[in-house]
Amino acid sequence: MENSPDSAPPLLEVRGISKSFGAVRALQEVDFTLRAGEIHALLGENGAGKSTLIKVVTGVFPRDAGIVRIGGEEIAPRAAKAALAAGIATVYQEVNLLPNLSVAQNLFLDRQPMRFGIVRESDMRRRAKALLADFGLDIDVAALLGSYSVAIQHVTAIARAVDLSARVLILDEPTASLDRHEVEILFGIMRQLAKRGIGIVFVSHFLDQVYEISDRITVLRNGRLVGERETGSLPRLELIRMMLGRELAETTSARASAGEHRAREVCASFENYGKAGYVAPFNLELRHGEVVGLAGLLGSGRTETARLVFGAERADGGLARVEGAPVRLQSPRDGVRHGFGYCPEERKTDGIVAELTVRENIVLALQAKRGLHRPLSRREQDEIARRYVKMLDIRPADPERPVGLLSGGNQQKVLLARWLATSPRLLVLDEPTRGIDVGAHAEIIRLIRELCDDGLSLLVISSELDEIVTYSDRVVVLRDRAHVEELAGEAIDVGNILAAIAADGAAAAHEAHA
Amino acid sequence: MKGLPPVLITAIVLVAGFVLCAVQFPNIASTRVVGNLLTDNAFLGIVATGMTFVIISGGIDLSVGSVIGFTTVFVALAIDRWGMPPLVAFVAILALSAAFGAAMGAVIHVFDLPPFIVTLAGMFLARGASFLLSTESVPITAPVYSTVSDFALRMPGGGRLTAIAIIMLVIVIGGALLLHLTRFGANVYALGGSRAAASLMGVAVGKMTVKIYMLSSLLAGIAGIVFSFYTSAGYSLSAVGVELDTIAAVVIGGTLLTGGQGSVIGTFLGVLIQGLIQTYINFDGTLSSWWTKIATGVLLFAFIALQQGLVALARRPVRKSLGAAT
Numbered sequence: 001m002e003n004s005p006d007s008a009p010p011l012l013e014v015r016g017i018s019k020s021f022g023a024v025r026a027l028q029e030v031d032f033t034l035r036a037g038e039i040h041a042l043l044g045e046n047g048a049g050k051s052t053l054i055k056v057v058t059g060v061f062p063r064d065a066g067i068v069r070i071g072g073e074e075i076a077p078r079a080a081k082a083a084l085a086a087g088i089a090t091v092y093q094e095v096n097l098l099p100n101l102s103v104a105q106n107l108f109l110d111r112q113p114m115r116f117g118i119v120r121e122s123d124m125r126r127r128a129k130a131l132l133a134d135f136g137l138d139i140d141v142a143a144l145l146g147s148y149s150v151a152i153q154h155v156t157a158i159a160r161a162v163d164l165s166a167r168v169l170i171l172d173e174p175t176a177s178l179d180r181h182e183v184e185i186l187f188g189i190m191r192q193l194a195k196r197g198i199g200i201v202f203v204s205h206f207l208d209q210v211y212e213i214s215d216r217i218t219v220l221r222n223g224r225l226v227g228e229r230e231t232g233s234l235p236r237l238e239l240i241r242m243m244l245g246r247e248l249a250e251t252t253s254a255r256a257s258a259g260e261h262r263a264r265e266v267c268a269s270f271e272n273y274g275k276a277g278y279v280a281p282f283n284l285e286l287r288h289g290e291v292v293g294l295a296g297l298l299g300s301g302r303t304e305t306a307r308l309v310f311g312a313e314r315a316d317g318g319l320a321r322v323e324g325a326p327v328r329l330q331s332p333r334d335g336v337r338h339g340f341g342y343c344p345e346e347r348k349t350d351g352i353v354a355e356l357t358v359r360e361n362i363v364l365a366l367q368a369k370r371g372l373h374r375p376l377s378r379r380e381q382d383e384i385a386r387r388y389v390k391m392l393d394i395r396p397a398d399p400e401r402p403v404g405l406l407s408g409g410n411q412q413k414v415l416l417a418r419w420l421a422t423s424p425r426l427l428v429l430d431e432p433t434r435g436i437d438v439g440a441h442a443e444i445i446r447l448i449r450e451l452c453d454d455g456l457s458l459l460v461i462s463s464e465l466d467e468i469v470t471y472s473d474r475v476v477v478l479r480d481r482a483h484v485e486e487l488a489g490e491a492i493d494v495g496n497i498l499a500a501i502a503a504d505g506a507a508a509a510h511e512a513h514a
Numbered sequence: 515m516k517g518l519p520p521v522l523i524t525a526i527v528l529v530a531g532f533v534l535c536a537v538q539f540p541n542i543a544s545t546r547v548v549g550n551l552l553t554d555n556a557f558l559g560i561v562a563t564g565m566t567f568v569i570i571s572g573g574i575d576l577s578v579g580s581v582i583g584f585t586t587v588f589v590a591l592a593i594d595r596w597g598m599p600p601l602v603a604f605v606a607i608l609a610l611s612a613a614f615g616a617a618m619g620a621v622i623h624v625f626d627l628p629p630f631i632v633t634l635a636g637m638f639l640a641r642g643a644s645f646l647l648s649t650e651s652v653p654i655t656a657p658v659y660s661t662v663s664d665f666a667l668r669m670p671g672g673g674r675l676t677a678i679a680i681i682m683l684v685i686v687i688g689g690a691l692l693l694h695l696t697r698f699g700a701n702v703y704a705l706g707g708s709r710a711a712a713s714l715m716g717v718a719v720g721k722m723t724v725k726i727y728m729l730s731s732l733l734a735g736i737a738g739i740v741f742s743f744y745t746s747a748g749y750s751l752s753a754v755g756v757e758l759d760t761i762a763a764v765v766i767g768g769t770l771l772t773g774g775q776g777s778v779i780g781t782f783l784g785v786l787i788q789g790l791i792q793t794y795i796n797f798d799g800t801l802s803s804w805w806t807k808i809a810t811g812v813l814l815f816a817f818i819a820l821q822q823g824l825v826a827l828a829r830r831p832v833r834k835s836l837g838a839a840t
Contacts, residue, residue: 060714084716096714098707100774105700110716118695160715 009072011036011199012057012088012168017066019056021405026052027223029066034168034199039190041210041231042203043243044220050203051407053220054170058083058090070167087167091157091174099146099153104128106145107160131159136185151178158186162193169193170201175209187213205441207236219243264288266324267425267457268340270309273318279304280482281318286426286457291448293472294461295497301481302461303345306428309459310342311335322425336369341419343412345430345461351415354404358394359385361403361414366421388417392447409440416447426457433467445471465494477501520768521780523820527813528787535790539797545673547793549666552679555789557582557737557744559682559782561756562763563689564733566781569764570693571705571726572773573629577618577636578734579756581611583749584644585738590652590748600658608735614640615731619724633727637757644750651749659746678740685733690778702726706773762810763788766817787813 012034019027027049034040044050055061057068059082068075075086083090097106104121105112107128112119128141135155145153154174161169171190175183190200190213204210210217210231217234219226219242226242264287274281279301286292294302307313311329320329322338329335335342344351352361363381370376376384385399392413394406403414412432419427432448433441448471452458462468468475475492477485477500485500536543552559561578568575585607592603614636622632666674693699701722704712713719742748761771767784769776791809795801 090714092714096708096711098704098711098715098774100707101700101703105703106715109700109704109712110697112697112700114697118691119697119700121695 009069010034011071012201013067013069013072014053014057015067015069017053017056017068018064019052019061020064025223027056030220030223030225032057032218032225033228034201036167036197036199037194038215039194039200039202039213041214041217042201042220043205043210043217043239044226048220048243049223050220051172052223054090054172054201054203058088058170084164084166088170089161089164089166089168090170090172091154091161092172097145097153097157097160099144101145102142103132103139103145103148103156104141106156107131107141107163111164131163132156135159135189136182151182154178155182155186158189162189166198168199168201170203172203173205174202175204175206183209207239211236264290267322268309268338269321271319271321273308273315273320275304275308275313275316278313278481279308282476282483284309284476284483286459288425288455288457289452290473291452291458291460291471293468293475294459294478295465295468295475296478296501300478300501301483302478303430304481305476305478305483306342306430306459306461309335309426310340310428312342336365336422339423339425341365341422341424341427343415343419343427343429343432352403352411355402357400358389358403358406358414359399362388362399362417362421365418369422384421388420392417393443409444412440412444420451424456426459427451428459428461430461431463432460433462433464441467465497468497469494520775520817520820521777521783524766524768524780524783524787524817528783528790531787531790535794535797539794542793542797545669545671547673549669549673549675549679551786551789551793552682553674553676553744554792555785556676556678556682557741557753558756558759558763558788559785560685560740561730561734561737562760562767562781562785563686563778564730565757565760565764566689566767566769566776566778567693567702567726568629568730569706569761569769569771570773570776571702571722572709573622573723573726574633574761575615575618575636575727575730575734576630576633576757577614577640578730578737578760579753579758580637580640580644581614581731581734582738582741582753582756583751584640584647585611585735586742586745586748586752587644587647587652587750588748589739589742590654591647593656594652594654600656604739607739608732611735611738612728612732615734616724616728618731619727620720622727623720623723629727641750641754647750648748649750651747653747654742659743662743663746678743681736681740685736686778686782689733693778698722698725703774706770706775759788759810762814766810766813768817771818 010033012032014030014032017027017030017032018025030049030053032042032053042050042053052061056063056066070086070088075082098109101109104125108124113123113127114120125141129138132139132141132155135158137152137155137159139148139152145156148156155178158171158174161171174186178186187209190202194200202210202214214231216228217231217239218228219239221243229239266285267288268286270282270284272281272283282305284292284305294305296302304313308315309329310332311334312332314330320327327334327338329338332342353364356364359381362385363376366384367376382399388394389397389399394410394413394417396406403411406414416427416429416432429448433444445467448458448460452471460468460471469492472492473488475487475497476483477487477497479501487496487500532542541547561582565575565578588607588610589600589603592598592606593600598606618629618632618636621627622629662677665677667680669675693702701712701717704715704717705719705722705726709719738753741753745752763784764776764781765771765784766787767777767780767782769780788806788810792803792806795803795805
């Protein structure tokens with residue numbers, strides 16, 4: 001949008017914002033300017049301060065210093081309600097709605113259509129239906145939100161924010177759980193809103209999407225402003241340099257020759273393993289020192305496969321072997337006992353314990369494995385925590401910090417550390433790079449390779465086909481809850497994976513942003 | 515909603531229990547017995563309505579029994595010793611109890627304290643205050659009391675729908691409407707779902723907390739007045755342990771103790787189930803009245819187990835994925 005003359009005051013103006021948590025300076029004198037009708041990407045590595053900036057602007061955190069102006073008028077939002085009143089609406093990365101209420105109630109909470117003090121339920125449902133129809137969603141809005149998938153919950157959150165007649169719409173990683181088709185719909189709506197003069201702040205780690213949709217880009221690094229540029233005149237390499245502060249190392253390092261891995265010993269194998277209505281019976285061999293990638297669309301059975309392998313879900317048929325011996329995997333406990341580890345996709349709800357410290361989170365699985373009557377001494381805990389904080393470069397390097405205060409990438413590393421501490425033979429990683437940005441991406445990928453070189457067997461799920469191709473020795477492709485193809489060696493490339501996924505003509509909806 | 519909603523299960527238990535009792539004692543199936551059941555449990559139904567709001571919002575209110583006790587003593591003294599007109603005494607005590615609840619809600623929100631502890635303190639405070647007023651039972655002789663006690667609507671079959679039973683039914687219906695049809699009600703569920711998310715969505719969490727505990731204490735005050743009509747006396751030891759009967763009724767009624775789900779109608783059915791057990795024991799004549807507690811305990815346990823099962827079921831499936839990516 002080119003309709004923003006410099007003479008008019010910008011829609012949202014942030015000047016000299018600083019914010020510290022204890023001794024950690026999360027933001028230092030950051031400026032940010034959003035014009036009416038533009039889509040402005042806010043970029044930076046994990047821990048760069050993007051989330052903190054958003055929370056300060058929306059009044060979730062009080063700021064230590066600085067000014068926030070909307071339309072030239074200074075505002076001091078202290079509570080989320082005040083920010084809403086000032087016209088700032090936010091959709092956070094993790095869905096922050098109420099699963100125990102209906103979809104319609106979630107959309108209209110605290111602003112339901114009323115008559116004589118009574119909520120007009122039918123009117124509310126009709127409007128909810130119409131609102132979601134704009135997003136290409138046709139669902140029963142009277143059903144509980146919690147009964148729908150994360151993707152639908154996310155779209156509902158965005159629909160709510162859009163409908164709050166906001167002047168400023170902040171989208172924090174809105175596309176992380178959407179497939180390509182849904183992203184297109186969202187972008188269409190973002191452009192429409194921008195045309196109406198709404199300013200949109202778009203936080204994302206998908207650079208393709210940033211280039212596709214944004215007019216300008218602001219980059220933060222380590223809590224400081226690096227710069228603000230027009231998207232059109234900023235080459236991608238330059239952008240990455242701004243974000244990382246260094247030349248990006250070539251992430252597509254050559255794979256170890258696949259032939260060598262053929263000879264490796266089998267770590268765990270699954271024959272005709274499956275569960276009716278969950279995932280069709282499959283054969284899977286996981287070898288020491290090998291990365292097996294699971295590729296497929298959202299809902300194709302990738303996570304389901306992982307949960308069966310780990311024992312989080314019981315198979316109703318088939319045979320599992322560990323190091324050649326038949327085993328029963330009926331609970332996560334069995335999985336842990338056989339030396340398996342599992343980092344789930346939903347970090348916030350299924351993985352980390354936000355209130356506990358980094359140290360406590362790291363020793364959790366190891367302590368569970370040892371049993372309660374053999375407690376780890378404080379010194380052992382400190383030792384383990386220090387080792388992994390250093391090894392995985394968890395930042396800030398403070399084992400006593402509650403994990404909830406860490407950025408997404410660092411939380412992911414804590415999860416990894418938790419399982420590594422149990423010295424597993426097989427580690428299952430479900431979307432290890434989701435919600436994590438470029439620098440940490442490369443780092444996690446490097447870690448995956450290194451772990452593998454140490455003899456660990458890895459099963460990795462990812463929607464990022466480029467990534468899977470980079471680190472996998474073999475790739476299993478899933479479609480409609482069944483394993484349909486296994487690629488190895490030279491056959492592993494994005495084109496072949498897409499072809500396997502799309503074999504039944506569903507190619508258009510592929511969710512990889514490759 | 516899939517499967518059998520908890521409220522329906524409560525209703526089935528009530529009907530089945532009623533039929534069983536009626537088979538053994540045919541006299542139970544009369545409007546006379548039903549009328550008495552409503553009258554005897556009027557105060558419980560009122561206070562349980564308030565408790566339903568509190569528990570759905572994710573809290574608990576342990577002070578209600580003591581508030582009832584305090585109310586009966588205050589009303590008795592105000593009318594019979596201090597010579598207050600009954601209506602003035604009622605308004606005064608309702609204002610007092612509402613303020614008491616609001617204060618507890620404010621403490622819970624401002625200091626971010628667990629409702630269990632704050633209302634436990636409230637429970638001791640209110641009970642202690644009622645002992646301070648009087649340690650003896652104070653009879654109420656005001657004419658309005660005999661008038662109200664004598665008032666009743668005749669039901670077909672000779673049953674009497676007393677004034678206090680009518681008050682209870684009105685409050686239950688009013689509470690159900692408030693919970694299910696208003697913005698306030700939706701916010702109560704929102705708080706029980708997640709305080710953080712509700713706050714981010716713009717719900718005034720602090721105000722809601724104050725209002726919810728205020729409502730609970732206000733209804734406890736009304737329950738206290740009703741209790742004083744029922745016994746025509748004020749006594750500082752009345753309604754000891756009623757907060758636990760109340761919580762039991764709410765949970766048996768299908769409200770999730772962790773908040774976010776439940777209904778006033780379910781609570782009403784839960785109250786009736788407790789009343790039915792009591793009635794059965796009265797009819798039997800040989801059973802000790804403590805069997806009421808044992809039966810309630812068994813039922814409570816069964817319902818909590820049932821809810822856990824339902825919650826586990828609800829967590830499992832994902833209804834539908836998006837668009838083409840199914």
